[in-house]
Amino acid sequence: MEKKVEISMLWQIYGKLLTEKQYEFIDYYYNQDLSLSEIAENSDITRQAVRDIIKKGERKLFEFEEKLLFMKRTINQEKQIENILLQLNKIEKDSSDRKVTIILEEVRKELCCLL
Numbered sequence: 001m002e003k004k005v006e007i008s009m010l011w012q013i014y015g016k017l018l019t020e021k022q023y024e025f026i027d028y029y030y031n032q033d034l035s036l037s038e039i040a041e042n043s044d045i046t047r048q049a050v051r052d053i054i055k056k057g058e059r060k061l062f063e064f065e066e067k068l069l070f071m072k073r074t075i076n077q078e079k080q081i082e083n084i085l086l087q088l089n090k091i092e093k094d095s096s097d098r099k100v101t102i103i104l105e106e107v108r109k110e111l112c113c114l115l
Contacts, residue, residue, distance in 0.1 A: 004030055006071075010061040013070050022057030029054055081111050 008030045015023050025043075028034040029050075036054075040047040065071050085108060092104045 007058060007061060009071055010065055014061050014064040017064060018057050018060055021053050025050055025054050026057045078115060081114055085111055
């Protein structure tokens with residue numbers, strides 16, 4: 001997974017556990033696509049200070065994920081749901097029973113709500 005996407009996802013999951021500055025700067029840098037210089041200018045601090053704050057925040061995000069594994073579990077759960085949906089489609093294609101088709105559609109709707 002691309003680092004930018006990974007950090008953005010981790011920020012969504014664990015961002016509120018960061019300091020206010022780490023939370024804001026990671027949002028500006030990864031989600032709003034501001035440069036370090038732009039963030040520094042807007043915050044009236046040095047570019048290096050912005051970089052340090054972002055790097056510390058990134059480390060914390062990865063530490064949280066390493067311990068809690070929310071993102072990994074979510075990704076695995078989404079893959080499992082997609083596989084179940086594929087299997088339901090196969091069953092529906094092979095079945096001519098209208099009751100089975102209705103039940104499969106209900107199950108499919110419930111699974112799609114989890115994605």
